[in-house]
Amino acid sequence: xxxxxTRRMRRARFEGLAQVVVEPLHRYLLRRASTETxxxxxxxxxxxxxxxxxxxxxxxxxxxxxxxxxxxxxxxxGVARGCLANARRADGRRLRLVERLIRTQQRAPxxxxxHSELHAALDSLGAADREVVRLWAWxxxxxxxxxxxxxxxxxxxxxxxxxxxxxLAAQLGRKNGGRxxxxxxxxxxxx
Numbered sequence: 001x002x003x004x005x006t007r008r009m010r011r012a013r014f015e016g017l018a019q020v021v022v023e024p025l026h027r028y029l030l031r032r033a034s035t036e037t038x039x040x041x042x043x044x045x046x047x048x049x050x051x052x053x054x055x056x057x058x059x060x061x062x063x064x065x066x067x068x069x070x071x072x073x074x075x076x077x078g079v080a081r082g083c084l085a086n087a088r089r090a091d092g093r094r095l096r097l098v099e100r101l102i103r104t105q106q107r108a109p110x111x112x113x114x115h116s117e118l119h120a121a122l123d124s125l126g127a128a129d130r131e132v133v134r135l136w137a138w139x140x141x142x143x144x145x146x147x148x149x150x151x152x153x154x155x156x157x158x159x160x161x162x163x164x165x166x167x168l169a170a171q172l173g174r175k176n177g178g179r180x181x182x183x184x185x186x187x188x189x190x191x
Contacts, residue, residue, distance in 0.1 A: 013061075014053050018046060020069045021076045028080060033087075041087050045080040052079075121171045129164040136161055 001009075025045060029038035049056065058071025122130055128150075135146045143161060147154040 009061075010053060013059060014050050016066045017049060017053070017056060017059055017072060017076075020067055021049070021073060022046070024069070024073055025076060025080050028077060029084060032084060037084075037087060037091075041080065041083045044083045044087070045076070048079050048083060049076060117172060121168050124171060125164055125167065129160055129167075132157060132160050133164050133168070 022042070026038065026042050029041050029045075032038075033041065053059070056067075056072055057075050059067045122133065125133065131150065132146055135141045135149060136143075141149065143157040144154040146152075146161070147157045150157065152160075
């Protein structure tokens, strides 16, 4: 059997399965979720069924006759149930993220007032430099990790980070009247 014939047979098996299970699965999902969610989960379920067509119990190799719904539906309901659970978990994560962002935005004005000079200095950097500094300072990533996150080379990130920190230090030093974190006579002899 050629690869093309195998693909054609696989597609015919899936189409036969889909004809039998789409309506019952859609009704099942509509009783458990909103219309929009049910349709999204049905699409995901069909994708899983396509990927796992060989695992569907009761689905024979014969693509000429439609499968017996009593043989295939219980397993397909289980797949739909799992996809619905995944969708609900994802919705929960999105909701928690939105709530966390709202809480962060509510606290942001207080924090911004305390660090307005720093935020202004960060805003003066270019977008790429600002992202590298934030990943380094806020997320605690090393240059090689920042390189992986941004798609740059570790060397380019190290150079960008060094230059951005120097620009920040210079800008903050001008505003504070000296080098930040250093006393003006530090390191000098009394001569």
